[in-house]
Amino acid sequence: xxxxxxxxxxxxxxxxxxxxxxxxxxxxxxxxxxxxxxxxxxxxxxxxxxxxxxxxxxxxxxxxxxxxxxxxxxxxxxxxxxxxxxxxxxxxxxxxxxxxxxxxxxxxxxxxxxxxxxxxxxxxxxxxxxxxxxxxxxxxxxxxxxxxxxxxxxxxxxxxxxxxxxxxxxxxxxxxxxxxxxxxxxxxxxxxxxxxxxxxxxxxxxxxxxxxxxxxxxxxxxxxxxxxxxxxxxxxxxxxxxxxxxxxxxxxxxxxxxxxxxxxxxxxxxxxxxxxxxxxxxxxxxxxxxxxxxxxxxxxxxxxxxxxxxxxxxxxxxxxxxxxxxxxxxxxxxxxxxxxxxxxxxxxxxx
Amino acid sequence: xxxxxxxxxxxxxxxxxxxxxxxxxxxxxxxxxxxxxxxxxxxxxxxxxxxxxxxxxxxxxxxxxxxxxxxxxxxxxxxxxxxxxxxxxxxxxxxxxxxxxxxxxxxxxxxxxxxxxxxxxxxxxxxxxxxxxxxxxxxxxxxxxxxxxxxxxxxxxxxxxxxxxxxxxxxxxxxxxxxxxxxxxxxxxxxxxxxxxxxxxxxxxxxxxxxxxxxxxxxxxxxxxxxxxxxxxxxxxxxxxxxxxxxxxxxxxxxxxxxxxxxxxxxxxxxxxxxxxxxxxxxxxxxxxxxxxxxxxxxxxxxxxxxxxxxxxxxxxxxxxxxxx
Amino acid sequence: xxxxxxxxxxxxxxxxxxxxxxxxxxxxxxxxxxxxxxxxxxxxxxxxxxxxxxxxxxxxxxxxxxxxxxxxxxxxxxxxxxxxxxxxxxxxxxxxxxxxxxxxxxxxxxxxxxxxxxxxxxxxxxxxxxxxxxxxxxxxxxxxxxxxxxxxxxxxxxxxxxxxxxxxxxxxxxxxxxxxxxxxxxxxxxxxxxxxxxxxxxxxxxxxxxxxxxxxxxxxxxxxxxxxxxxxxxxxxxxxxxxxxxxxxxxxxxxxxxxxxxxxxxxxxxxxxxxxxxxxxxxxxxxxxxxxxxxx
Numbered sequence: 001x002x003x004x005x006x007x008x009x010x011x012x013x014x015x016x017x018x019x020x021x022x023x024x025x026x027x028x029x030x031x032x033x034x035x036x037x038x039x040x041x042x043x044x045x046x047x048x049x050x051x052x053x054x055x056x057x058x059x060x061x062x063x064x065x066x067x068x069x070x071x072x073x074x075x076x077x078x079x080x081x082x083x084x085x086x087x088x089x090x091x092x093x094x095x096x097x098x099x100x101x102x103x104x105x106x107x108x109x110x111x112x113x114x115x116x117x118x119x120x121x122x123x124x125x126x127x128x129x130x131x132x133x134x135x136x137x138x139x140x141x142x143x144x145x146x147x148x149x150x151x152x153x154x155x156x157x158x159x160x161x162x163x164x165x166x167x168x169x170x171x172x173x174x175x176x177x178x179x180x181x182x183x184x185x186x187x188x189x190x191x192x193x194x195x196x197x198x199x200x201x202x203x204x205x206x207x208x209x210x211x212x213x214x215x216x217x218x219x220x221x222x223x224x225x226x227x228x229x230x231x232x233x234x235x236x237x238x239x240x241x242x243x244x245x246x247x248x249x250x251x252x253x254x255x256x257x258x259x260x261x262x263x264x265x266x267x268x269x270x271x272x273x274x275x276x277x278x279x280x281x282x283x284x285x286x287x288x289x290x291x292x293x294x295x296x297x298x299x300x301x302x303x304x305x306x307x308x309x310x311x312x313x314x315x316x317x318x319x320x321x322x323x324x325x326x327x328x329x330x331x332x333x334x335x336x337x338x339x340x341x342x343x344x345x346x347x348x349x350x351x
Numbered sequence: 352x353x354x355x356x357x358x359x360x361x362x363x364x365x366x367x368x369x370x371x372x373x374x375x376x377x378x379x380x381x382x383x384x385x386x387x388x389x390x391x392x393x394x395x396x397x398x399x400x401x402x403x404x405x406x407x408x409x410x411x412x413x414x415x416x417x418x419x420x421x422x423x424x425x426x427x428x429x430x431x432x433x434x435x436x437x438x439x440x441x442x443x444x445x446x447x448x449x450x451x452x453x454x455x456x457x458x459x460x461x462x463x464x465x466x467x468x469x470x471x472x473x474x475x476x477x478x479x480x481x482x483x484x485x486x487x488x489x490x491x492x493x494x495x496x497x498x499x500x501x502x503x504x505x506x507x508x509x510x511x512x513x514x515x516x517x518x519x520x521x522x523x524x525x526x527x528x529x530x531x532x533x534x535x536x537x538x539x540x541x542x543x544x545x546x547x548x549x550x551x552x553x554x555x556x557x558x559x560x561x562x563x564x565x566x567x568x569x570x571x572x573x574x575x576x577x578x579x580x581x582x583x584x585x586x587x588x589x590x591x592x593x594x595x596x597x598x599x600x601x602x603x604x605x606x607x608x609x610x611x612x613x614x615x616x617x618x619x620x621x622x623x624x625x626x627x628x629x630x631x632x633x634x635x636x637x638x639x640x641x642x643x644x645x646x647x648x649x650x651x652x653x654x655x656x657x658x659x660x661x662x663x664x665x666x667x668x669x670x671x672x673x674x675x676x
Numbered sequence: 677x678x679x680x681x682x683x684x685x686x687x688x689x690x691x692x693x694x695x696x697x698x699x700x701x702x703x704x705x706x707x708x709x710x711x712x713x714x715x716x717x718x719x720x721x722x723x724x725x726x727x728x729x730x731x732x733x734x735x736x737x738x739x740x741x742x743x744x745x746x747x748x749x750x751x752x753x754x755x756x757x758x759x760x761x762x763x764x765x766x767x768x769x770x771x772x773x774x775x776x777x778x779x780x781x782x783x784x785x786x787x788x789x790x791x792x793x794x795x796x797x798x799x800x801x802x803x804x805x806x807x808x809x810x811x812x813x814x815x816x817x818x819x820x821x822x823x824x825x826x827x828x829x830x831x832x833x834x835x836x837x838x839x840x841x842x843x844x845x846x847x848x849x850x851x852x853x854x855x856x857x858x859x860x861x862x863x864x865x866x867x868x869x870x871x872x873x874x875x876x877x878x879x880x881x882x883x884x885x886x887x888x889x890x891x892x893x894x895x896x897x898x899x900x901x902x903x904x905x906x907x908x909x910x911x912x913x914x915x916x917x918x919x920x921x922x923x924x925x926x927x928x929x930x931x932x933x934x935x936x937x938x939x940x941x942x943x944x945x946x947x948x949x950x951x952x953x954x955x956x957x958x959x960x961x962x963x964x965x966x967x968x969x970x971x972x
Contacts, residue, residue: 008739008781010780011778012779013791013792014772072831073831076570077572080575081571081572088466091455091459091546092475094539095481102489157383158385165376169383175665179661180386182597184600184601184628184657186600186653190646190647193647222386246372248371248372248375249371276487276489304486337484469775559810562773566768566801567801578814
């Protein structure tokens with residue numbers, strides 16, 4: 001018996017073989033041909049017409065085939081399948097377009113002096129070979145660092161409150177954190193202007209910008225950290241406490257180390273959330289064109305601000321700057337994103 | 352028997368936390384409360400700074416269409432501040448975004464949950480998450496240079512064939528930087544939010560109901576219609592409202608592709624629209640004194656609006672997710 | 677004669693459509709037939725030939741061949757993890773919902789392999805119904821809608837819905853309890869009632885075979901007895917395969933019993949035979965140990 005079992009190979013008879021797929025491919029091919037033909041003989045024109053007709057012909061032919069061999073329910077199923085596929089395609093097309101245009105426009109302006117020079121002695125209308133965005137890089141670096149110092153401890157401690165203390169207020173605070181994550185970025189900027197810049201000695205500078213960004217970063221860090229802390233098995237906590245450790249010791253020596261990678265992920269996702277924010281900076285950092293090493297004083301530049309200026313200026317040269325700036329920003333965000341994914345943590349739950 | 356035995360009173364269990372624990376609990380609780388403090392301060396400061404505007408403009412701050420700060424030759428400043436047109440525009444653009452974005456998101460979420468094989472699913476889910484991480488100025492730049500030329504053409508088609516529907520009509524055939532285009536950009540920006548919320552909810556559909564439907568000879572669509580959609584619909588509404596909150600507050604991307612005009616315009620294809628957030632950055636540069644205060648007041652209005660929508664959305668999503676457990 | 681489900685062949689297609697029509701179209705005639713046992717369109721039963729099942733690399737079920745004669749009740753018994761549930765899920769093709777699942781072998785319904793290329797899996801499941809371990813009525817539907825939900829799901833037309841609803845509920849032994857509240861939501865029923873509602877729901881699409889995967893394990897003894905009663909009634913008109921942990925239940929309801937066991941490797945069938953023989957004089961020592969309660 002075991003011998004014969006070893007000889008039988010696992011099969012998946014429910015999967016379609018290439019032969020079974022052939023009619024589908026043929027019908028799609030025919031639909032494509034039909035849409036080309038219709039575009040040729042009617043006044044309809046353009047990519048939109050091709051796409052629309054292909055969708056109509058493809059859906060119709062596939063569902064009619066299903067109707068003939070499987071009946072009405074199968075035809076309805078085929079229609080919905082092709083609508084769902086089309087919907088998903090429409091969702092993912094912009095992503096591809098965004099990546100492609102950013103890269104193709106952006107690389108044209110890449111050159112080394114971008115990273116060594118500032119806009120102090122160059123104008124946005126100059127060709128991109130003049131000047132650079134060192135000041136903006138330094139500014140963005142400062143903004144990220146200070147925002148991290150402000151938000152990560154608070155985000156993680158809030159997450160600890162929500163997962164470890166679970167006090168009577170936990171549900172309410174959870175609600176507040178969620179509400180906070182919905183605060184529009186422009187409001188965060190206005191708030192820091194109305195509170196800190198107007199009333200305290202801190203004027204428009206990197207630190208003021210970081211305050212505004214922290215309002216956006218704290219809820220992101222909190223929510224991700226909370227998800228990660230919830231994944232730490234309760235046995236570990238109980239084991240710690242059964243050994244006579246205090247709750248503080250248990251959290252510090254068992255829970256947090258167990259969730260370490262996830263907490264780093266939370267931090268990275270928080271940084272990714274704010275690295276490209278523009279609106280809050282418009283009210284808080286001044287948007288300097290020269291290098292400023294002091295994060296606590298004087299106007300500061302930032303990458304998004306550089307892009308913003310280039311876009312607003314509207315000349316071909318300034319727009320080239322915007323594309324190149326956004327490419328560098330996009331690369332930064334992508335790196336952060338990949339780092340967060342590699343460390344995992346966030347998706348541990350969904351396997 | 353006759354003796355009455357007093358029911359035992361529950362013994363109190365007391366544990367006196369050690370000092371280190373009390374410090375830990377105190378610190379963590381205190382920090383936990385900070386977010387409440389921040390949220391309160393945001394409302395308080397914006398309301399306080401905008402108070403003068405609310406007082407001088409009254410209800411017409413919300414209903415008026417005019418936004419003027421004129422200094423006469425004698426140096427007298429005349430101010431009229433109203434965000435009515437901007438509020439109308441904000442809602443209009445957000446509705447365009449929802450109308451386009453929500454169906455696509457729901458389809459995409461269904462596709463990701465029930466149609467694609469596991470390995471491809473992981474990749475596509477990552478892409479959706481990445482979309483959420485794109486800076487909004489990237490959407491603005493792309494929207495202006497790539498989407499707008501296309502969308503202008505679509506707008507012309509809509510105008511040509513559907514102008515008998517009032518919202519597709521336009522006073523002049525001028526379709527650049529219209530609420531329609533801003534709505535499309537916003538639609539793409541809210542898709543990741545609505546998709547991931549919907550996906551999370553669809554994935555919570557009780558497996559035994561799904562199996563029951565399939566065991567009765569259901570096709571995939573019949574199963575989705577009878578099991579998944581009744582279960583997930585209210586959660587999708589919650590997700591759509593989270594998207595709405597995002598759409599209301601989005602600034603830079605909308606500003607890049609919208610022609611802000613202080614007039615109530617219900618023709619979505621026509622290149623003149625409004626949006627509270629864009630208006631704030633449009634006017635910020637040149638604003639001084641009272642106008643700055645008026646902009647802070649506008650920020651307060653925006654804050655309250657998005658806060659209410661988000662709170663409602665979050666409670667709806669939470670309730671749906673609970674009902675699946 | 678062997679039928680083929682090959683869709684490119686016109687004749688066979690018409691055979692299949694005719695089949696599905698005869699099993700669903702003329703409800704009145706069918707019902708009349710169902711009420712007079714003996715005349716029931718029982719078909720020729722279900723036959724599993726060398727069934728294997730895998731989850732990824734894990735070989736869960738090995739080489740099971742079993743004949744389920746029309747109109748009989750077969751109980752599958754065995755300790756947890758012996759592959760009983762996996763096996764019956766291969767019979768109505770519910771196994772394939774697990775992404776890593778694979779199988780080998782043939783399942784013949786009236787002589788036709790349900791895994792043959794081009795077979796419409798939804799039609800297979802219409803003919804081989806299933807009742808699950810945990811009652812799973814659709815909570816958004818009323819009791820009446822639940823009974824007829826299978827028709828709606830498969831988009832089948834029926835001339836007399838009310839009659840069909842009543843008939844199914846009667847056969848499931850639930851009619852007298854719910855006839856006055858067919859419009860109420862199914863969630864208000866007790867667990868046992870919900871399970872009988874699920875049976876009624878499975879009956880509404882007129883399956884030839886009914887698979888029951890531990891249908892009473894979540895129910896109290898009273899409800900269990902009622903369902904066993906129902907099974908006895910149903911067996912006159914259809915083929916029933918029931919997975920159970922409860923040996924008394926197997927002894928009470930089934931005509932045949934198959935004993936499954938896994939010795940650490942894939943689950944396989946140790947022995948099959950008439951129920952009284954399996955319980956009174958099993959041929960295999962392991963079966964004897966199990967039915968006498970020495971392990972499991």
